[in-house]
Amino acid sequence: MTGTLYERLGGRESISAVVEVFYERVLGDDRVNHFFENTDMSALRAHQTKFLASVTGGPVEYDGEDLSSAHAHLDIDGEEFEIIAHHLDAALADLDVPETEREEVVAAVAELEPAIVSAK
Ligand code: HEM
Numbered sequence: 001m002t003g004t005l006y007e008r009l010g011g012r013e014s015i016s017a018v019v020e021v022f023y024e025r026v027l028g029d030d031r032v033n034h035f036f037e038n039t040d041m042s043a044l045r046a047h048q049t050k051f052l053a054s055v056t057g058g059p060v061e062y063d064g065e066d067l068s069s070a071h072a073h074l075d076i077d078g079e080e081f082e083i084i085a086h087h088l089d090a091a092l093a094d095l096d097v098p099e100t101e102r103e104e105v106v107a108a109v110a111e112l113e114p115a116i117v118s119a120k
Pocket of ligand 1: 035036038040048063064067
């Protein structure tokens, strides 16, 4: 298939649906939901949708905080990162995103790990 990953995923509406399912999964997981206790989830969903749209090549300018500053104070470790990355993959699968596109999203997200993980 041709086009940017953003287009192949189905554009902003599909990404927004993925983000919805992703945070439902995350908030249902007691290993990581404590991180989001004081978070304005509708603002986070909006930022995450923009962020994913921009990293997948969409015509969207992410204007949120840069990822290291957004996560530095959270003291996230590698295992917690894996849990969250898995929920993203599972959300993509729930919405029937084909494996090729899922792998591309997961690979793009894996590159962000050094910016997000700060726990020793
Ligand atoms: C898997 C890759 C990840 C991506 C792409 C990602 C992306 C983002 C984005 C775009 C924001 C919004 C920043 C802003 O509001 O300006 C954010 C905030 C946040 N992220 Fe992540 N994140 C990831 C992993 C994680 C992990 C592993 C955790 C915790 C285990 C986490 C916890 C949070 C929390 C709690 C906030 C909100 C902080 C607040 O309340 O302001 N994130 N993330």
